Amino acid sequence: MRTALITGIAGQDGSYLADFLLGKGYNVVGMVRRSSTVTFERIRHIQDEINIVQGDLHDQSSLVEIIEEFRPDEVYNLAAQSFIPLSWKQPVFTGEVTAMGVTRLLEAIRLVNPATRFFQASSSEMFGKVRAVPQNESTPFYPRSPYGVAKAYAHWVTINYRESYSLFAVSGILFNHESPRRGLDFVTRKITNGGARIKLGLADELRLGNLESQRDWGFAGDYVEAMWLMLQSDQPEDFVIGTGRTHSVRQFCEAAFSTLGLDYQDYVVQDERFYRPVETELLLSDPSKAKEILGWEPKVSFEKLIRMMVESDLSLVSKEVT
Ligand code: NAP
Numbered sequence: 001m002r003t004a005l006i007t008g009i010a011g012q013d014g015s016y017l018a019d020f021l022l023g024k025g026y027n028v029v030g031m032v033r034r035s036s037t038v039t040f041e042r043i044r045h046i047q048d049e050i051n052i053v054q055g056d057l058h059d060q061s062s063l064v065e066i067i068e069e070f071r072p073d074e075v076y077n078l079a080a081q082s083f084i085p086l087s088w089k090q091p092v093f094t095g096e097v098t099a100m101g102v103t104r105l106l107e108a109i110r111l112v113n114p115a116t117r118f119f120q121a122s123s124s125e126m127f128g129k130v131r132a133v134p135q136n137e138s139t140p141f142y143p144r145s146p147y148g149v150a151k152a153y154a155h156w157v158t159i160n161y162r163e164s165y166s167l168f169a170v171s172g173i174l175f176n177h178e179s180p181r182r183g184l185d186f187v188t189r190k191i192t193n194g195g196a197r198i199k200l201g202l203a204d205e206l207r208l209g210n211l212e213s214q215r216d217w218g219f220a221g222d223y224v225e226a227m228w229l230m231l232q233s234d235q236p237e238d239f240v241i242g243t244g245r246t247h248s249v250r251q252f253c254e255a256a257f258s259t260l261g262l263d264y265q266d267y268v269v270q271d272e273r274f275y276r277p278v279e280t281e282l283l284l285s286d287p288s289k290a291k292e293i294l295g296w297e298p299k300v301s302f303e304k305l306i307r308m309m310v311e312s313d314l315s316l317v318s319k320e321v322t
Pocket of ligand 1: 057177
């Protein structure tokens, strides 16, 4: 039985990856940081099937001990300070976790068991002020947030450990991916949850930032399969993972509200307080390398993703009403 360690298992992607790996017969170990309140909603349904261990990307010895104890065949680093607006408010913390945390984990692997295969969750935010459209594996980076800068460091240190120490360490340059398990502060979930609250009479408006921002949005469940495929390859290589389609926040609102039988224009207010200090430009993936080499393609369309999220939020919010 193969063992996989997932950092950030209680997050959106961690929970989908755990579901996926359990389905493949893996022994799944999930690292969580200690909290005074337990936040395991996303993994409650599989809590008895996985090993949950405490560790923190800030803390080198906790990482070494976890790798020593479980000797995972594969490590998926999904932990990060992942909320981009917060990275302007807490840039040093973001760098410590999202950038330096990756070096700490790679060091633990190098020192304890260099045969471990390592996946790093990189981000399309590294392209930021885009140098080309669409973006592929050779498009230069120009990150536009402390988060994007931290992810660019993490991406390069992953490549550097691969080249310096011959580790099987790879980076997936992930474009935005969403789901009913997306955090409530992210724009897609703000829209589907906010729309459901309006529909059920719990709110009468939804305030958002720039409605013209465009993103390449896919379904998180599809993206975790790409992570796994990358670690099953013969050669360690980096891949862009995305849908190759882009939509604006306005289009997302339009589709989500119309699924609810509402017109978004009656409820959505554009509020400059939610604008980023600097915006990314047209983020659009070219995932052709992933298709060609991994045989990976997204299965869930933009429209289906929105329907899935709206239906889940409607059922969640309706429990508050009854
Ligand atoms: P998420 O829901 O925010 O999950 C991140 C997880 O990391 C959380 O469980 C969090 O724990 C954990 N974490 C944060 N700081 C930690 C620390 N110091 N030590 C240990 N764990 C820590 O993010 P996600 O959407 O699943 O994304 C997974 C990864 O993919 C992240 O690295 C993200 O940056 C990257 N990514 C995501 C997207 C996307 O669109 N979703 C796109 C590109 C890249 P708590 O639960 O305790 O907060």
